[in-house]
Amino acid sequence: MVPVSAWFANRFSISLRRKRKCNCYEGSRTTGVDLPDALWSIRGAMLLKGEDKKFYSEMVIALEELTSKLAAWSDVYDGKVEYLLCYARAEDMIQFCALQQTPQETEGGRVHTVLHKLGTELNLKTTDGVLNCIHHTILLTSIICLQSKQLPSSYIHIGSSVFTEPGTTITYGDREVEKRVDLSAVSMSLERLSFLGQVYQAVRGEPCLVQALEPPATTQPRRLGAKQEYCVTLWPVGTALGCAPANPVELYNAVRCILQGLRVLHSNNIGHGDLRWPNVIKTSASQFVLIDLEGAMPLGSTVDLDIQMMPIAWQEGAVLENNRYTAKSDLLQLANMLRRRHSAAAMMTALEAANSAEEAWASIKQLQK
Template identity: 25%
Template sequence: MLSVDGVCVFRGEEERLRNGITDMRDLCQELARKTPWIYGDNVNYVFGYVAGGAYLELRILFRNHAGKTGTSVLRHYKLSRNAERLALLLALLNIARLLPAIARACPPGAHREFEDVMGSGGVLVRVNPSCVEKCFLVNGPERIEHLRRIYDVLSANNVPNVVCLVKLKSRVAVFEPRGEKTRPATLSELFIAIRQILEALVVLHAASWMHRDIRWPNVMKHRDGSGWFLIDFDDAVENPQQHQTGRLLSKEQHTPELSSGDGSHTSAVDVWSVGYLIDRSRVSWSDRLCLSDFTTWLMNEDPSRRPTAAQALEKLLHLEQSESAKRAKKEEGARKKSKLGKDTD
């Protein structure tokens, strides 16, 4: 990979050839799969290559009609020939002249493909283009075993809209996909995000587990814009709990029962957190009374009076339909008004 101003504008896939052209095609598919299109609308293509044995192909990578990354060959090179090596060098020099301009045209999110972030509790988070690595510098084996347990539950129960654990080592966990820390910007996006979180919680709670740390930093948007998913199950535990377990979660962003009394709590803590997400979303609703009633219901001080995740999801779908109907009615009124104005003219 080659990065310019933090943007990976040239990347490749290499493998020892076994079946000739078939393997090269597989490498092209792998290159496209590992390259989510994060370059925005102002960039038409970036560059890459695939190589196997003495064969190399320079390729361009672009966003296809489905919004995914596609590849197209620029030229084939047989590196066992000196003339081909020289031709490749000249091609790379010409490509290098274009890379700074491509990087400048990319949106801010593309400039953070590689990041190392030191989190709380001795966790080093390494953000890569297609995955995220968590390195547990303190109590690594115990925390890894906890992750293995919870992600076995997520997998066995097919919990939707959650990050996937793809690899575990003694102190390192690797997750896919990588998402973007992008909050919903519109009411429509907020409905989608909250709906997908509640869909995950319905299944998670049915399996007698709870997340306990649902905040916007733990809700990621898919890089292709297809929706949101839940991450960071480090504090997930079985439901119910008779006392506080694990690290102490902040009072400001979590339900009161986690930090008061004997610390006993149930999956109602996650429902409270969904209300907190809506409250902190910065997205306005046309019907403020409905918004207030919904969040008050979710964040009731008495956990036993909060809805279940399934009940909250049912209510959310009703609110979404109501908002859609209001929006359609408003748009229809605007169209009629516009048509009336034209007829008058």
């Protein structure tokens, strides 16, 4: 009997990278050597995971380990994929499954995974079991091929750092990112730091706004010449957007999520301050998150900046009202984000006419009827 993991590998295209994890605690019945679990990835995205056990009595353990070992599964390496295909094999029985990441917040700012069984257990010693296994394999291979088309052309390795605007470094973890700002390059007063702490506290638990695992803080240099930094650890991790989604449904969902986030910010007298597509991430097919709250500012605050110093999204001050930053300023920036999408002309008009996020969303919902 060909191991099901090898069967999968032979079905996949050459672009599929196959990995095996050696586990000294799991031996093979036939050879007595290690029976490693399986993992397959395409362009850095894990799309299938297997747990192999020696005895059937360990099937429950295999299923539990699929959930426990993959508790940290996230979009940081799965791109737009929302379900992770997997299997648990114990002796001659196999159970195909799919792991779904849920958006529900749990203690410590984490999300959990839910295991969905795909059919019943299959007995690989019977003809029916083998035929059903082949049937499942063909279906899962088709799903993986479709999933691979949704993946970004490139990906960022976990643990790597990216330097964005001057003085800012983003380091990617498996479930969160660490943002550091060199305070010698960007001035930040104690008052500003306190305000950002209030911002992250005000948006806590809002799924459409980036979350801080701990309040932002500044590091104290421990040696001569060391730089002082603003530091905050953020989640969730998603796919960054460079422009408006081309798919009308995705664009609608993006606007919906942004407006939901703005409603929470505005209800706490806070403006986002820098609404651009690079400050929006996609965490699932229908969920988007507004990030980069470091540009936030109190609504109604007077802006005393030269045009050259203003964020690009401010359109040289055109989004301000009498040199003040208001809720309308955020809505005008969001409207500008839709300007190049002809299919979004009606939404753009609704945003330009509205004075609040609630009013804008009510108008946009009417457009969908």
